[in-house]
Amino acid sequence: MPDKEISNDFWLQNYPQTVKTAEQNNWMWKSGDVPDRCLNEFEAEMAPYMQDPFRGAKFRRFLPPDEKLITLEKKAAAEAIELANLSPDDIDLVLCATFPPDEAVIGNASLIAADIGSKGDAWNIESACSGWAVAFITAHRLIQSGQYQSILVVASCGYSKTVDLASPLSWGVGDAAAACVIVSDNESTELMGTHGVHTGHTYGAVRFDLEPVDGKIYRRLRVGKSAREHLGATMGKIFEACVNSALQQSEVALEDIKFCLFSSPLAWYPAYCVRYLGLDYDKTLNTYPLYGNIGPVLPAVNLYHALYERKVYEDDLILIYSVGSVSSCRAMVLRWGSVAVGQPPSRWKSADASCLLHDESSQTIFS
Numbered sequence: 287m288p289d290k291e292i293s294n295d296f297w298l299q300n301y302p303q304t305v306k307t308a309e310q311n312n313w314m315w316k317s318g319d320v321p322d323r324c325l326n327e328f329e330a331e332m333a334p335y336m337q338d339p340f341r342g343a344k345f346r347r348f349l350p351p352d353e354k355l356i357t358l359e360k361k362a363a364a365e366a367i368e369l370a371n372l373s374p375d376d377i378d379l380v381l382c383a384t385f386p387p388d389e390a391v392i393g394n395a396s397l398i399a400a401d402i403g404s405k406g407d408a409w410n411i412e413s414a415c416s417g418w419a420v421a422f423i424t425a426h427r428l429i430q431s432g433q434y435q436s437i438l439v440v441a442s443c444g445y446s447k448t449v450d451l452a453s454p455l456s457w458g459v460g461d462a463a464a465a466c467v468i469v470s471d472n473e474s475t476e477l478m479g480t481h482g483v484h485t486g487h488t489y490g491a492v493r494f495d496l497e498p499v500d501g502k503i504y505r506r507l508r509v510g511k512s513a514r515e516h517l518g519a520t521m522g523k524i525f526e527a528c529v530n531s532a533l534q535q536s537e538v539a540l541e542d543i544k545f546c547l548f549s550s551p552l553a554w555y556p557a558y559c560v561r562y563l564g565l566d567y568d569k570t571l572n573t574y575p576l577y578g579n580i581g582p583v584l585p586a587v588n589l590y591h592a593l594y595e596r597k598v599y600e601d602d603l604i605l606i607y608s609v610g611s612v613s614s615c616r617a618m619v620l621r622w623g624s625v626a627v628g629q630p631p632s633r634w635k636s637a638d639a640s641c642l643l644h645d646e647s648s649q650t651i652f653s
Contacts, residue, residue, distance in 0.1 A: 287577070287631035288347040288358065288461050294340050301452055308339045308454050327561045328521060331554040339454075342553025346460035346578040347631075348446040354388040355444040358463035360401050362628075363440050366465035367402065369626040370436075374403035377467075378434040381425055382410050383417025383441040383582045386448065386494065386505060398440060407434075414613035415549060416482070417441050417582030418464065419606065423618060425468045426477040432470075440465045443581035448494060448507040455507060458552075460578040464586035474600070474623025479535025481528045482616035485609075492611045525562065528617035529607065536603075536619040540565075543619070544602035545592055549584040549609050550574040559607065571597060584608065593627050600624050 297305055335342045349355070359382070367374060380402075382395035393410030413420040418441035425437040445459035497506045533540060546569050548559040553574045560570050573588055580587060585608045592598045600623060607617045 288349045288353075289632050290348050290350065291345055292348055293345050294343065294457070297340075297451075297457060304452055304454065305339050326522075328554075328558050331557040331561055332552075335553055340457050342574055343458045343578050344575040346446075346458075347462060349444060349461045355384055355442045355447075355461070355463065356388055356394045356397055356401075358461070359384065359394055359398055359440050359442050359465070362442075362463045362465035363398055363402055363438055365628045366438065366467050369628055370467040370469065372436060372467060372469070375405060376436045377402070377404040377438045378406040379425075379428065379437045380404060380406070380408040381421040381437060381439045382408070383412065383421045384410070385412070385414060385417055385441075385443050385582050388444075394440075394442075398438075402438075404438070412613075413582070413610055415551060415581045415584065415610035416608040416614045416616050417610075418584075418586045419582075419608040419616045419618065420482075420614065422466070422468075422585075423477065423480050423616070429468055429470050435470045437468045438465060439468065441582045441586055443583045445507060445579065445581060448505050450506070455509065458578045459507070460580045462577060462580040462583040462587060464583050464590065466586070475625060476621040476623070478538070478603075478619045478621055479532045480616065480618040481531035481535065482614045483524050483528055484614050485524070485611055488611045521558075522562070524615050525559065525607065525609075525617075528615055529563065529605065532605070532617040532619050538603060538619060540605075542603055543569075543605045545598050546570045546605045546607070547585060547588040547592060548607045550588070551579045551581075551584070551609065555609075571595070582608075582610075590627065593625070594630060598622055 367377065380395050380399040382393055382398055384394045387393045395408040395410045399406065399408040411417060411421045411424065421439045421441060425439050428434045429437060440463065442463035444461050446461050449456040449459055491509070493508050494505045495508050497504050540563060546560065546565065548556040548570055550556050550572050553572070556570045556572045557567060560567055571588065571591055573591055577587065585606050589606065598604055602622045604620050604622055605617065606620065609615045
């Protein structure tokens, strides 16, 4: 994570009028959108957050304006290789999901490989907010095929570079990077089943525009007017189809799953997922209040928190689900093994990770 942590106080102090008028100008899910009687699981979990202008976000990490995502990626990659007791020469392939990439088009895979001193291959993988999940699964399948022996998977998100601080969009996004190493001689973590569905039908929900500012061109994150309708299409049936198929491939039942890790592009999304599946709230966690939406890094960060907070142990069955607009949604079932876990981000304490998920009064969520 970047060192710079920004709380809601930053906007309350520097953009008070923006916060005050957020209800009139917010891009979707205004308080008036929630009926007195909630119609579905999504609205039921969303309703408590409508009294908070920040919609459940408390903190987020932003890179300095002159720093690129690759600085975070290199740090994560170096620590993952060290934890795996490998040298850069042992890495056969680097899979990288940088979103959005530092350059206009090209991702950072080859730059990371060169920086760490790997003599192997390097690929960029793009599936928006499902980038880490797709890269992770690809690495496992390539290892299983025997084509590679050691693969470094890196994912990062730099949303702060794409938002204007004067816009409410900046409240719910952040920057982060994560890395892991998958090797052929360690079969303790098993990818048992996975299923994905494309989300091409959500085209227009989220996009990047090019905008000139002071003689420079910047990418700006935009959310379409029909975002709520489009994003709704990725919920429910697609979620259920991905989860059921992954479970069937794994030949396990939902009740066999020890812990679930759902992407949290919105504060209430993990709670919606467990509610939809009929699970208890303590079956998952929610890092949105700590980091906001960090895109493709969300599944990796959630998994890290679950391991660090001792929610997941060796030999546990876990379910991971990622959602992405105009890319893919994907579920996977893993039997977790003996895996070394890196150090937590700077200024991060275990007590800070009492990840908020469900509070009937909403007083804790919005304190």
